[in-house]
């Protein structure tokens with residue numbers, strides 16, 4: 001089975017966010033970009049599938065500028081990915097999810113793919129648009145919020161569970177699809193040192209970005225941090241009942257969160 | 260010149276969802292009375308939902324009642340929406356930003372060649388472009404994006420906009436056929452639907468109030484205190500990873516970086532310290548309440564209201580007070 005997994009380098013969780021001087025985007029000066037969040041789950045799921053199906057390969061694909069994109073692909077190789085493709089974006093390219101989906105789809109079309117795994121949403125833009133856009137570009141079904149995924153060798157079907165607002169949906173598929181993985185129900189593994197060292201020399205296929213067909217674009221024009229919450233208004237009380245009364249009164253009259 | 264705006268109806272338990280209704284309000288605002296807001300709904304039982312749609316202030320309703328759509332394959336719906344948008348000459352498609360809505364927007368961006376955004380909390384039209392605001396980085400920042408025309412598809416963040424009043428006169432309903440689909444799209448089928456694993460009450464992603472418990476609750480058995488408060492509020496129940504890791508509640512309850520992101524009107528964190536990995540899943544909530552015995556817990560730095568105290572005393576009192584004011 002040929003499993004493609006799409007990985008986006010994102011600022012590590014502890015990053016102190018600041019706007020760049022033009023105020024349009026995150027200031028990425030000194031920011032460490034990592035493989036994180038749902039993408040880590042997607043890669044882990046890809047590796048678990050590979051281990052359960054003989055003769056499988058995991059192919060990590062990432063679109064973005066260097067060096068962060070190359071580094072994330074090396075991290076994926078250190079964790080067990082067999083192949084890696086880097087679709088190079090010129091430095092400073094602002095990544096719009098639909099443009100990213102087009103770049104990724106062009107790379108995926110030219111390699112074997114029985115299954116395409118993504119994170120449900122990227123840790124930075126949180127758009128959740130790349131997986132469905134990829135599905136449409138590749139003419140494949142797409143499922144977001146997948147929380148469990150198995151290969152049933154007996155029936156040659158993927159069986160998976162997704163968690164939506166309505167509850168759990170069980171699905172099966174006899175052919176390729178795109179999935180957005182929801183959570184680290186599978187505790188992602190960590191890379192072993194010898195593998196990290198080996199990954200530094202691994203080959204990464206570089207693909208220049210094909211000229212994107214003229215089409216609708218979106219562009220970030222302002223990046224803002226929320227006004228710092230001034231700290232909680234602390235409720236003074238003598239008895240728990242008094243605390244409860246005060247809180248409920250404030251929630252109704254001041255915050256107006258319920259009648 | 261303003262073109263019609265199409266609002267895609269999402270159906271749950273046989274009814275239009277409230278995020279759908281919020282889209283009508285936004286559509287009316289964008290159309291500014293110069294173009295109609297048109298409803299769209301698909302599925303084999305969409306006809307009765309179309310009736311409901313015709314009473315909530317849309318100029319007319321386009322309905323596709325094809326059984327192919329019943330497996331809820333978003334791909335099929337996207338093809339039907341694109342065809343309907345063409346038919347009515349719409350330049351904008353709006354949908355609630357649920358799992359379904361975001362998938363639909365991603366597919367439509369390609370299918371209908373439109374610029375797209377999800378989790379939108381504000382929309383402004385300026386010339387041929389739309390400017391949208393949306394939370395990013397788990398609510399730790401906000402971006403404004405410019406979307407270039409001529410076509411736009413937006414998934415609006417649920418619980419952000421008001422719902423429209425009911426219309427006095429129902430609008431017309433027009434039935435249209437489902438366009439044919441590429442066969443590759445139909446390889447998957449839904450085999451079962453399970454009720455929300457979060458138990459009774461609204462599901463986490465959907466709820467306008469969420470009450471979450473953390474390690475401070477101490478045992479699985481004590482978690483009923485959190486659940487009773489949630490029940491009194493009609494809220495969904497969430498948890499920190501300390502709780503799901505300990506197996507006190509299943510991982511579907513987890514809020515945070517590796518769990519779910521929620522953005523309710525009200526988030527109540529009980530016995531949760533406020534680690535960054537938890538915060539990124541709930542910071543975009545409108546109002547945050549923290550109940551914690553440690554006055555220096557970081558959760559108080561992001562909360563709007565705080566009670567320093569023992570949750571085992573505060574929760575029962577709070578549940579009782581809520582029941583009292585709600586007449587339960």
Ligand SMILES: Cc1cc2nc3c(=O)[nH]c(=O)nc-3n(C[C@H](O)[C@H](O)[C@H](O)COP(=O)(O)OP(=O)(O)OC[C@H]3O[C@@H](n4cnc5c(N)ncnc54)[C@H](O)[C@@H]3O)c2cc1C
Pocket residue numbers: 472473474475476498499500501502513514515516517518519529530531532533534535536537540550551552553556568569570571
């Ligand atoms: C990669 C990674 C991903 C992670 N993802 C997530 C995630 O998605 N979601 C998540 O939640 N965490 C996540 N975590 C874990 C996170 O770092 C914290 O460990 C976790 O959120 C702590 O949970 P807690 O606040 O319930 O527990 P604690 O930090 O132990 O806090 C318990 C709190 O309860 C209070 N308390 C104790 N007794 C009482 C009482 N009687 N009354 C009132 N208050 C009381 C204490 O003062 C304390 O503040 C992740 C960590 C990593 C490394």
Ligand SMILES: Nc1ncnc2c1ncn2[C@@H]1O[C@H](COP(=O)(O)O)[C@@H](O)[C@H]1O
Pocket residue numbers: 006007008009038039042061062063064095097100104117118119120121122123125126127128129130131
């Ligand atoms: N530039 C990218 N390169 C590789 N994968 C990406 C890229 N952008 C998004 N993805 C994948 O698509 C998922 C959803 O991204 P988004 O739609 O931006 O929220 C991510 O979790 C990744 O798996």
